[in-house]
Amino acid sequence: MNNKPIFKYQIISNFDWVIFGLTIIISIVGIFTIYSTGGGSGGEPSRIYIKQIYWILYGLMAMLLILFIDYHSLEKLAYILYFMIIVVLIMVAVSGKTVSGARRWLSFAQFAFQPSELAKIVIIITLARYFDDKKIRGLYKIRDLIAPAIIILIPALLIAKQPDLGTAMVIFFIFISMSFLIGINSRSLFILAGSAIVSLPFLWHFMKDYQKDRILTLINPQADPLGRGYHIIQSKIAIGSGGYMGKGFMSGTQSQLNFLPEKHTDFIFSVFAEEMGFIGALLLIMLYIILIIKGIDVVYHARDRSGSLMAGGVVSMLAFHMIFNIGMTTGMFPVVGIPLPLMSYGGSYLVTTFISIGLLLNIKMRRFVDMG
Amino acid sequence: MKIGGLELNFSEEIKVRMLVFTLFIAVSFSFLILRLWYLQVIKSDELKLQAENNRMRIVPLKAYRGKIFDRDGREIISNRPSFNLSIIPEYIKDLDKILPLIASSVKVDAEKIKRDIKNSSAPFQSVVIKKDISWDEVAFIEEHSLDLAGVFLEIEPMRNYLYGETGSHIFGYLGEITKTQLEGLKVSDYRLGDFVGQYGIEKRYESILKGKRGSKYIEVDVAGRELKVFKQVDPDFGYNLYLTIDIELQKEAERLFEGKNGAVVAIDPKDGSILAMVSKPSFNPNLFAGGVSKTYWSNIINDAYKPLQNRAIQGQYPPGSVFKIVTAAAGLEEGVITPDTTIDCHGYFKLGKKNYRCWRKGGHGRMDLRNAIIQSCDVYFYTVGFRLGIDRLSRYAFGFGLGSPTDVDLEGEKTGLIPTEEWKESVKGEPWILGETVSASIGQGFDLVTPIQMANMLAAVANGGTLYKPKIISKAETTNEKLIKESNSKIKGNLSVSQKTLDIIKDALHGVVTDQRGTGRASNIKGIEVAGKTGTAQVIKLPEMEDKKDEEMPYEFRDHAWFAAFAPYENPLIAVAVLVEHGGHGGSAAAPLAGKLIKSYVENQNSKGKNQN
Structure with a gap:
């Protein structure tokens, strides 16, 4: 790395244009969908899509920036980054900005940012570093997972306390996926799965009422159609009423007339599916699937363990977001604030998504490069 | 997987795990697509309808x-x-x-x-x-x-x-x-x-x-x-x-009734059209139009004089001496009297040990039918009624439309009551007493009629015997004056008395108003020939009040005053029944009202006729 140019030809030639292209295409689809939600009356100001364009540009810049930094350098910095993010998360808990009941925001100047989003990437890098350092012979056993579990538990609890259950869930999923990737022996896997199932009733016991409600609502939304079931019912109506072909751009009655709540953020997929129909939704999901496949390809063909692990963390994070968000809008999962990558309005998560995709590109680019 | 403790290729090691991971994601996405298929294709119609219901309002x-x-x-x-x-x-x-x-x-x-x-x-x-x-x-x-x-x-x-x-x-x-x-x-x-x-x-x-x-x-x-x-x-x-209402006549009738309780019904004898129908006290329908206030409603409901009762069709009063029209007709038709039959009135009619008093204490002396009607001699009609018996008398009363609804197109009409021997047996469980026939023959006792029955009876007498079903609606039209429904006159029956009998009675009724000794003189109007009959419906009193004059008695013990009339005598345009609750005597309390009302209507009709010519 010392006196070499930052980008070797090889590095540039290995730039994955498909991943990059998909990112741009989905982002543009997102801009149009957000534009469409602003077409209706009342509610959010209709200029919101312009903000999204700015965030995408910031995201692209962040992505570009991350390309210049060899992911091995990031790996080296992992614990420092981890320490920093914990400090920031504590700051949020102490003096963060509260928006609609949740203390998630840290604001400087006129910017407000959700550190919990960035925490996901830091956790991915930290876990990769930990697993990479720890050269265990054979497969991991339960006791080998205690340390990494603590690593994720600290930020996850801080985030869950905000409360941001969705992000905390994502962090757990990242941990499980990366642990799985590094290899757990099958006995430990069964014990993990078994204890997870056994702990469910306890978890239920410790859940807050509104969290229990969300799960009960999922099972029977009609029990309280104007209250807790409202989101799910309206979202299902929006998606279903789109039919095969959709109602057309800016013509979705559920979103245009504001029957659909959180339409530009968590329920952006419902807006898209209502206006573009089954065909459109299927195409969009295909784009996401290709992105994930390309991501898996990066995991598979990474130069080393740390690259594979990092890419695996990113892919699992992206996949979890996609699956859980769409599952939520179609009424398969409880309503937990998990945004749809590249589509949902919101700067912190968008920039985080760009950074994580940048990380994928970064790993892919350096697959043949000597560590010199 | 590990050779000499050195990992050569991590990707080789994770091949299987990656496959599992990929499979997991693939299955998840498949579920999502299936779910979308379910919502957007299978359930689409149902959800489209729900979306429509969301945004459409009627x-x-x-x-x-x-x-x-x-x-x-x-x-x-x-x-x-x-x-x-x-x-x-x-x-x-x-x-x-x-x-x-x-x-x-x-x-x-x-x-x-x-x-x-x-x-x-x-x-x-x-x-x-x-x-x-x-x-x-x-x-x-x-x-x-x-x-x-x-x-x-x-x-x-x-x-x-x-x-x-x-x-x-x-x-x-x-x-x-x-x-x-x-x-x-x-x-x-x-x-x-x-x-x-x-x-x-x-x-x-x-x-x-x-x-x-x-x-x-x-x-x-x-x-x-x-x-x-x-x-x-x-x-x-x-x-x-x-x-069919004449609103000006209605207004006049209500003006005349100011401060009084009771009812007026005016009918056109030619076809049974109701010209006016008054019931007092009344209420103000404008105060109901936007939802009645609690205070007004409770005032009305708690008013002892029941303003919501339509006395014209729901008030049941003894007909009093107006009933003598029926007794006279029955007597003539059944041959128990002729117009020339005279009866001496000494002020009472003796039946067994009981004396039935005539309203004039000293008696009327020798009376023929015409004079008996004009002076409303009770003894004369006690005698006629006694000769007829209750069932024959009541048959005529029914024939004159009393004791049964007139079927006017309004809700809640009461029937009144005309007693028969059988009725008393079945309802009261007691045999008929002769004395009750005597009371019934001057319209007291069990007899109850409504003002509309009285007006309708007078209309039938006036028009030569046709008893119409009184009508209050003439037609319904669209806003463009297209006829929707027209209400024709319906004949309910006829009085089933001979023209001769009717003429005798009409002549006597004319005398009631025009004769010097007529009880209905107060309804006499210059230029209009009125024929009518007074009546006083007795209100049950305490014994010590029996001999007192009406004005000296508490309001609620005063008798009800009746006057039923038609005019003009030759070519009747209006038949009217006036009942003043607790008004005292028909001749003094009800007759002047009827007279003024008739005057107002007939003069109005005449001037209208002139304008048309």
């Missing part, structure tokens, strides 16, 4: 109720625009600034308004804060409209009874439809909150008057704000109703 447009006119086409009941003061909560910036401004000139309950706004279902749906505000209040709101953003006036048709209390029992009133009424209707386009006829013609002819609600199909957003109108179906006007 706003009802109130129908204009049909107007009501009198026999000469004068408007009696119409609709006027009423202004409801409403607010759209979402458009209100500062309620605490706006409410005091409104309250400075419009009487409103600020606390209730705040509550209503809190409870309103959607922020863009208007909340009525005061119904039917006055013109001054409208002017104030219009004037301050700039300071009252979010406050506006909603116009709504309101029933308007142009003559106020006049004819209130005929026309009735509107009221909010009750839950029971709503449930009783199998198919209807009524909704809770609709105003429907609850009394009188408004109720009886609800289906003709109500019109048909229109509707506006609008698109709304989640807040209920109207975005666009898809389709508008204008409301249909209700049919206009023309009555």
Whole structure:
């Protein structure tokens, strides 16, 4: 790395244009969908899509920036980054900005940012570093997972306390996926799965009422159609009423007339599916699937363990977001604030998504490069 | 996987795990796609319908109720625009600034308004804060409209009874439809909150008057704000109703009745059309039009004189001496007397040990039928009734339309009562007593009639014996004057007495008014020949009051005064029955009223006739 140019030809030639292209295409689809939600009356100001364009540009810049930094350098910095993010998360808990009941925001100047989003990437890098350092012979056993579990538990609890259950869930999923990737022996896997199932009733016991409600609502939304079931019912109506072909751009009655709540953020997929129909939704999901496949390809063909692990963390994070968000809008999962990558309005998560995709590109680019 | 502790290729090691991971994601995405297929293809139609239901609202447009006119086409009941003061909560910036401004000139309950706004279902749906505000209040709101953003006036048709209390029992009133009424209707386009006829013609002819609600199909957003109108179906006007009532006569009758309780029914003898129908005390239907206030309703309900009772068809009174018309007719027809039969009146009729008194203490002396009617000699008719027996007497009473409903087109008509031996056996479980026949022959005892029966009987006497079903509706028309329904005169029967008998009675009734000794002299009018009969319906009294004069007695113990008449004698235009509750004697209390009423109507008709010629 010392006196070499930052980008070797090889590095540039290995730039994955498909991943990059998909990112741009989905982002543009997102801009149009957000534009469409602003077409209706009342509610959010209709200029919101312009903000999204700015965030995408910031995201692209962040992505570009991350390309210049060899992911091995990031790996080296992992614990420092981890320490920093914990400090920031504590700051949020102490003096963060509260928006609609949740203390998630840290604001400087006129910017407000959700550190919990960035925490996901830091956790991915930290876990990769930990697993990479720890050269265990054979497969991991339960006791080998205690340390990494603590690593994720600290930020996850801080985030869950905000409360941001969705992000905390994502962090757990990242941990499980990366642990799985590094290899757990099958006995430990069964014990993990078994204890997870056994702990469910306890978890239920410790859940807050509104969290229990969300799960009960999922099972029977009609029990309280104007209250807790409202989101799910309206979202299902929006998606279903789109039919095969959709109602057309800016013509979705559920979103245009504001029957659909959180339409530009968590329920952006419902807006898209209502206006573009089954065909459109299927195409969009295909784009996401290709992105994930390309991501898996990066995991598979990474130069080393740390690259594979990092890419695996990113892919699992992206996949979890996609699956859980769409599952939520179609009424398969409880309503937990998990945004749809590249589509949902919101700067912190968008920039985080760009950074994580940048990380994928970064790993892919350096697959043949000597560590010199 | 690990060779010599050195990992050569991590990707080789994770091959299987990656496969599992990929499979997991693939399965998840497959479920998502299946779910989308289920929602967007299989359930699509159902969910499309739900989406439509979300955004479509059908706003009802109130129908204009049909107007009501009198026999000469004068408007009696119409609709006027009423202004409801409403607010759209979402458009209100500062309620605490706006409410005091409104309250400075419009009487409103600020606390209730705040509550209503809190409870309103959607922020863009208007909340009525005061119904039917006055013109001054409208002017104030219009004037301050700039300071009252979010406050506006909603116009709504309101029933308007142009003559106020006049004819209130005929026309009735509107009221909010009750839950029971709503449930009783199998198919209807009524909704809770609709105003429907609850009394009188408004109720009886609800289906003709109500019109048909229109509707506006609008698109709304989640807040209920109207975005666009898809389709508008204008409301249909209700049919206009023309009555047989002469509103001027009605007004005159009510004016004459001021301060009194009782009833008047005036009928056109030629076809049974009701010209006027008064019941006092009355009520003001305008106070019901926008929903009756609690105070007014409880006043009406708790009023001892029962203003809601239509005495003309629901008041049952002993007919008193007016009944002598029946006794006379029966006597002549059954041959128990002839016009020349004389009976000596010594002031009482002796039956067994009991003396039945004539109203004139010293007696009338020798009486023939004509004089007996003119002077209303009780003894004469005691005798005739005694000779007839109750069943024969009552047969004629029924024949004259007494004791059974006239079937007038109004709800709640009472039948009255004409006793027979069989009736007493079955209802009272006691045998008939002869003395009761004596009482019945002068219209006391068990006999009960309604004012409309009396008027109708007089109309039949006047027209030569035809008993009509009294009618109050002449026709129904659309707003374009297209005839919808015409009400023809229906004959209920005839008096089944000979023309000769009828002539004798008519002549005697004429004498009642014109003769020097006639009891109905007070109804005599210059230029119009009136024929009629007085009556005094005895009210049960305490024994110590028996001999007192009416004026000396407490109101509720005074007798009811009757006068039933027709005019002009030769060519009758009007038959009228007047009952003054606790008015005392018919001759003094009821007859002058009837006279004035007849005068007013007949002179009016004559001048109309002249104008036409």
